[in-house]
Amino acid sequence: MPANLRLPVLALFFIFFACSQETGEGDKTLADSSALVDKSVVPKVRVDLLDASGFKALKRKYQGKVLLINTWATWCLPCKEEFPDLVRLARKYENSDVAIIGVSVDYPDEVNSKIIPFLNSQQANFPNFVQDFKQPEDLINLFNEKWRGAVPATFIYDKKGIQRAFLLGKHTFEEFKSEIETIRSDS
Amino acid sequence: MKEINKILVPLMIFFVSTAVLARDSKKKVDDFTLTDYNGKSYTLSADKASKAIVIMFISARCPVSNSYNDRMSALYEDYLPKGILFIAINSNNQEDIKEVKEHAKEHKFPFRVLKDRGNKVADAYDAQVTPEIYVVNQKHELLYHGRIDNSRREDEVESKDLRNALDEILAGKPVIVAETKAFGCSIKRVE
Numbered sequence: 267m268p269a270n271l272r273l274p275v276l277a278l279f280f281i282f283f284a285c286s287q288e289t290g291e292g293d294k295t296l297a298d299s300s301a302l303v304d305k306s307v308v309p310k311v312r313v314d315l316l317d318a319s320g321f322k323a324l325k326r327k328y329q330g331k332v333l334l335i336n337t338w339a340t341w342c343l344p345c346k347e348e349f350p351d352l353v354r355l356a357r358k359y360e361n362s363d364v365a366i367i368g369v370s371v372d373y374p375d376e377v378n379s380k381i382i383p384f385l386n387s388q389q390a391n392f393p394n395f396v397q398d399f400k401q402p403e404d405l406i407n408l409f410n411e412k413w414r415g416a417v418p419a420t421f422i423y424d425k426k427g428i429q430r431a432f433l434l435g436k437h438t439f440e441e442f443k444s445e446i447e448t449i450r451s452d453s
Numbered sequence: 454m455k456e457i458n459k460i461l462v463p464l465m466i467f468f469v470s471t472a473v474l475a476r477d478s479k480k481k482v483d484d485f486t487l488t489d490y491n492g493k494s495y496t497l498s499a500d501k502a503s504k505a506i507v508i509m510f511i512s513a514r515c516p517v518s519n520s521y522n523d524r525m526s527a528l529y530e531d532y533l534p535k536g537i538l539f540i541a542i543n544s545n546n547q548e549d550i551k552e553v554k555e556h557a558k559e560h561k562f563p564f565r566v567l568k569d570r571g572n573k574v575a576d577a578y579d580a581q582v583t584p585e586i587y588v589v590n591q592k593h594e595l596l597y598h599g600r601i602d603n604s605r606r607e608d609e610v611e612s613k614d615l616r617n618a619l620d621e622i623l624a625g626k627p628v629i630v631a632e633t634k635a636f637g638c639s640i641k642r643v644e
Contacts, residue, residue, distance in 0.1 A: 341516040342638060371636045373606075401603060403634040414599075416582035416639035434581065435639045 311385040313377045316369055316395035321408055324367065324395075325427050332364045332450050333423040334442065337409070339371045340380040344436035345418040349388050351439035355446075356392040363425070364446055366392040371405070371417055374398050422446060425453040479594035482508075482587060483577045487542065487567035490554035495540065495567055497593065504536035505588055505596060505622050507615070510575060511541045511566070512583040513548045513556035515638035520605040521584050522560045528601070529564045532619055539564040544575035545583070545641045572642045582637040586615055588622065596622055599633030 316324070325333070336352055338345035356366040370381050374396050385394055399405040406415045410432050413419055422431035422445055430449045433441070486496040500506060509525060512518040529539045541564055543553045550568050557566045569575055578587060588597035597618035602610045618628045 339636065343514070344639065344641075402600075402636050406634045406636075413634075414581040414585065415634045415636040417636060418639070435641075 311382050311390055311394065313370070313381050313385070313394050313396050315374055315398035316405075317398045318404065318408065320395070320398075321405075325423070328365050328367075328423075329427045330363070330425050332425060332446055332453060333367065333427075334364070334420060334446060335367045335369055335409075335423075336418060336420045337369045337371055338418050340376065340384050341372070342417050346384070348418050348436045348438075349384075349390075351437075351442065353388055353391055354439050355442050358443070359446070360391075364450065368392060368394040370394065370396045371402075371415075372396060422449055424449050479596070481593050482589050482595055483574075484593065485574045485577065487569055487574060489565045489567050490550050490557060493565075495565060497589075500538060501591065502536075503538035503591070505538075505590055505619070507532075507537060507539045507619070508578075508587040508589065509539065509541045509564075510578075510580045510583050510585040510587075510640065511543060512545050512638055512640075513543065513552050514545070515583045517605050517635075517637040518583040519560075520607075521601050522562070524601055524607065525584070526561070526563055528615065528619075531616075533563075535619075535623055537619055537623070541566040542569050542574055542580075543567070544569035544572040544580065546572060546643045547641050572640065575640050575642070580640060582635075583640060584637060588615070588618055588628075590622075595631075597628050597631050600635035603633075603635065605635075 314320070334355070336348075338349065340346075352366060352368065359366065368385075368390065372381055377396055381394070381396055397405050402415055406413050409419070409421050410429065413432065413434070416434060418436055420431070420433040420437060420442070421429055422433070424430050430452075431445045433445065482497075484496065484498045486494055488494045497506065497508075507528070511521075511525070525539070525541070533539065541557075541562065543566060548556075553566055553568055574580075580587075584601060586597065586599060586601060587595060589595055597615065599614060601615045603612040603614065604610045614630060614633045617630065621628045
């Protein structure tokens with residue numbers, strides 16, 4: 267090979283090699299994405315304990331965002347029926363000024379046996395907690411004095427951390443979205 | 454000074470007596486007539502014999518309500534001889550009279566289970582959850598409202614709130630903890 271051609275050929279070879287590597291990486295990412303959709307591959311879900319100080323910290327952390335907190339339980343059928351709409355909601359508001367949080371009112375010792383398997387089955391894509399209060403009413407009253415503890419119940423806070431909606435029972439994606447958008451436009 | 458006292462003293466008497474009346478006045482619940490799964494009717498105001506009436510909003514499908522089935526039967530057995538009546542109400546729209554009957558038979562409930570069609574009584578009482586308890590006297594004054602105890606796991610119960618309230622009522626004492634809360638299933642209402 268003439269000496270004046272060696273450098274361009276080497277450069278072409280390098281570019282070709284780099285592109286091949288990039289394509290390979292791209293394939294890997296696609297493979298990962300499809301793996302997340304595949305229900306046989308379990309994504310990692312984290313469930314933290316939520317006590318009174320954790321609740322206050324949570325509210326502080328999300329100030330400046332519209333915060334939707336859904337309370338649910340693995341023994342509650344309407345909660346389970348409602349959950350896919352929350353997953354859809356979290357996907358819609360990903361990286362926005364709206365945050366979705368789940369709080370299970372199951373027992374903390376049911377995280378691995380019941381809560382995580384359910385969250386995995388739903389491909390839960392938002393932060394999740396389990397209540398860790400000695401008395402149920404301590405958590406119930408923190409959310410709303412008018413709440414008697416029936417789940418599902420959803421509480422929506424404005425960007426200043428003031429509760430603006432208390433939704434008792436099962437609701438739909440559209441109903442949640444409508445409440446969020448009203449609070450969002452007022453904030 | 455005397456002139457000021459003429460105004461201040463009646464005013465003080467008014468505020469103190471109002472405060473005492475407010476403290477002693479109990480919330481009243483509405484009367485109702487419902488039928489049980491055998492078609493037999495029950496009217497709250499027709500009950501003149503009981504020292505207190507325990508009204509329990511329950512569900513055939515709610516796992517939390519069902520975790521209390523044995524405890525509700527035990528309460529009935531313990532307190533009926535002492536003059537306390539127990540009535541269960543099913544207000545869930547999805548649970549028809551046939552299901553209510555089968556559920557009561559399956560669990561051998563010793564108390565009557567009434568069907569609240571259209572959740573009218575649940576609405577009047579603002580009952581939200583199952584199980585949810587209302588204890589009333591003959592004047593339909595609310596003496597206790599809330600949970601049976603503080604854990605759906607019977608072996609982890611620390612506070613037997615309903616039993617405590619009934620013991621205080623039978624002793625002629627005011628109920629110290631008259632309002633409690635617990636997690637449970639929401640009552641499915643007509644849409």
